[in-house]
Amino acid sequence: MARRATFFGFEPWKNHIPKWFPDRNCRVVTRNPELMLRRGWPFRLLLSPRQEVFVWGFKHPPFLRKFCRLFGIPFFHVEDGFVRSVSLGALRAAPAALIIDRRTTHYDAQNPSDLERTLQTYDFAADSTLMERADKCIRMLLDLRVSKYNLGRSVDMGTILGPKSKKRVLVIGQVETDAAIAFGCDRPVTNNDLVRLAASENQGAQIIYKPHPEVLHGTRVGVSDPAEVADLCVVLNEDVTPADALDCADHVYTITSLMGFEALLRGIPVTCIGLPFYAGWGATDDRQPSPRRMRRLSAREIFAAAYLLHSHYFDPETGEPTSLETVIRRLSDMRDVAPLQQPQ
Incomplete structure (x- = not known):
């Protein structure tokens, strides 16, 4: 008999x-604690034997995990993977x-x-075998210029930044209220704080600030105003692709953004203010x-663990299980034929 799996916080998906x-008897429950x-x-x-619980990130009441531990019910956190979609999660694009x-x-x-372990x-x-596959997938990601969201506009960065005459430092903005910062950083920090730090540590460099695409597309609200640091940096006010932005960078500053890891895969030095998985x-x-975290690892070893050993992949259109290689190709094809997602 299939295990019964109950999902909390998954309404969009x-x-x-x-x-x-497909091997579970699935049931979706509201994320509203009072309604629960x-x-x-x-x-x-407790009414169903062979029960499991899956929660989306931390979108569940704290008592739920304690309840499951008390009664021996397996409990799992689920989150977006690192190669996600050709649109934003806030626009209801399902993760691949x-x-x-x-x-x-x-x-x-x-x-x-589990990933850290x-x-x-x-x-x-x-x-x-794993490392050879990791090398192949990294090369595919870089060659096809696939990232997490894949919705930015490809541009000639030279038309925005002008001729290169000095070191370029790219500052990666994030949604400052996001759980990735709340749980990944040991102190409050804003995107503007990050810009100021990058400017102070790289005197004479050209500082380039890339706000998060969800902020640019209006699906999330930023805490800090880029205008307040415009005297220190070039603010990319349009959603350019991560690949284009990274191509011009000699150094990257981030709080916990995945783009920091995408920079590492390109051999770009990365400064992290928080502590992302990488x-x-x-x-x-x-x-x-x-x-x-006492071990020394290369970017390709971190990639192998995160993208291959700990990620599950699904066809972006059918939702059927598939491989990372297939998802990379499918997202590349979808991005190349899809119109740019407009702000809503």
């Missing part, structure tokens, strides 16, 4: 869940990749995740201590 979890209790959750979990973790989300620097212990040198392993310039 509820129609995709049966394809993502009125409908008898989480106590209804998921990360499923028993311990916590991959961006939670406060607690060790793998990075700490896996013998990458002994797994030549920091703390010796591949980045880290400003937040990571006493748990």
Whole structure:
């Protein structure tokens, strides 16, 4: 008999869940805590044997995890993977990749995740097949210029920045209220703070600030105003592709953005103010201590663990399970024929 799986916080993706979890009897529950209790959750979990619980990120009431631990119900965090879509999650584009973790989300620097454990212990040198596949996938991502969202406009950065005459430092903006910062950074920090730090540490360099696409497209609200640091940097006020922005960078500053890892894959030095999954392993310039992360790893080893060992992939159009290689090709094809997503 198929296991019963109950999903909390998945409303935007509820129609995709049966394809993502075809071997489970799936049920989607509201993320509203008051409504949950009125409908008898989480106590209804006790009525079904072979029960599992999946939650989207941290979009669940804290008591739910404690309840599951008390009654021995397997509990999993689910989040977007690293090669996601040709649009924004806020625009209801379903992810083509998921990360499923028993311990916590991959961006939670406060607690060790399954991914962190793998990075700490896996013998990458002994797994030549995995590393050969990682090299192939990295080359595909770079050659096809595929990123997480794949919706920015391809531009000639020279027309925006002018001729290069000095070092260029790219500052990656994020949604400042996002959980990736709340759980990945040990102190409050804004995008403007990051711009000011990059400018102070790189006197004479050209500072380029790329706001987050969700802020540019109006689906999320920023905390800091780019106009306040416009005297220190060139602000990219249109959503240019990550590949174009990274092509012009000699150094990247980020809080916890995935674009920092995409820079590492291109051999660009990266300074991290927070502690994303790829920091703390010796591949980045880290400003937040990571006493748990004692091992030294290369970007390709981190890629192998995060993108291959800990990610699940689904066809962007059908939702059926597939491979990273297929998702890269499909997103590249979809991006090349799809019109640019306009702000709403």
